[in-house]
Amino acid sequence: MDEFHRDTWVEIDLDAIYDNVANLRRFLPEGTQIMAVVKANAYGHGDAQVAATALEAGASRLAVAFLDEALALRKKGIDAPILVLGASRPEDVALAAEHRIALTVFRSDWLEKASSLYNGSTPIHFHLKMDTGMGRLGVKDEEETKRIAALIDRHPPFVLEGVYTHFATADEVNTDYFSYQYARFLHMLDWLPSRPSLVHCANSAAALRFSDRAFNMVRFGISMYGLAPSPDIKPLLPYELKEAFSLHSRLVHVKKLQPGEKVSYGATYTAQTEEWIGTIPIGYADGWLRRLQHFHVLVGGRRAPIVGRICMDQCMIRLPEPLPVGTKVTLIGRQGDEVISIDDVARHLDTINYEVPCTIGYRVPRIFFRNKRIMEVRNAVGRG
Ligand SMILES: *Cc1c(COP(=O)(O)O)cnc(C)c1O
Secondary structure: OOOOOOOOEEEEEEEHHHHHHHHHHHHHHOOOOEEEEEHHHHHHHHHHHHHHHHHOOOOEEEEEOOHHHHHHHHOOOOOOOOOOOOOOHHHHHHHHHHHEEEEEEEEEHHHHHHHHHHHOOOOOEEEEEOOOOEEEEEOOHHHHHHHHHHHHOOOOOOEEEEEOOOOOOOOOOHHHHHHHHHHHHHHHHOOOOOOEEEEEEEOOOHHHOHHHHHOOOOEHHHHHOOOOOOOOOOOHOOOOOOOEEHHHHHHHHEEEEEEOOOOOOOOOEEEEEEEEEEEEEHHHHOOOOOHOOEEEEEEOEEEEEEEOOOOOOEEEEEEEOOOOOOOEEEEEEEEEEEEEEEHHHHHOOOOOOOHHHHHHHOOOOOOEOOOOOEEEOOOOOOOO
């Protein structure tokens, strides 16, 4: 078990991840597979730990953005089928085949190059991506779709395992554009001579709202981590999600300021009365961004404002009372009756909840809890 020597850490509640996947499993129509999306180190949570937990809870496949992320999972002993959602290089098809990693395909010229470079016999599985209105990756026209299907058909180690699309607005209350994309997908599917074994379109928002239109697999990302795909549809979700990510630190210094004394770079904060100021060892290099300056944290079960500019490795808070060095500070999570959710942080940063755990850097160690016990500690500095 890794050790760390720093009073700032993330706790990952794998029981919450398990429950979020198991609840989805019960909620989806019989026979719908769950692909757990663990790209970006499982949205900052920890790729292998989340993957293993999701598989245990009923997910049958994994998805990442890049081949390197899939290879990292293989290195960590994850054996389940993995799909790379993003673009890969045609040169890397042999590597993907060797590690049984499925790739996304959306261009015939890419596929021609891949077929000319790959003369192995190990099968390589492809999922064809269709652009139904996201405007990111995917085929858009019938001829190109048919060319890709024919190329795969002609090159025996290549197997068309799946076809999919991605929604741009499944997390919005208005469903017009979602319906347009869904209808477009149905239309485009008919361009293929036959449907591959996996057909999928639903992200978390679509899986939870339109499970009757999920074909035979959903790609479950943000809500596996216990987060609503958007604040607008939070009230529309069919069951409660459990947040897995919390962020903590400890007071490493406590001092009394006299009226007029200043705090941090720029001396932008001035004590108005006698005030107790605590220093915590987390800063913008950890993803606790400077824009959080006027936000707050929890200490002693109460809210404490962040005062002065956030530094690279540290920041200061105004304490509700003198508290001893070593007192636990919660930046995301619960203390007593008070909660700071990822949504609260996202709102302060004027961004989406997805961005918050992804931004908390790997310099912050992760402690994984399973069955309410510490299962693993991972100090990710300098590691994959
Ligand atoms: C990230 C991603 C998902 C997961 O989306 P969530 O909103 O997090 O559930 C699904 N599909 C694709 C193609 C993605 O890139």
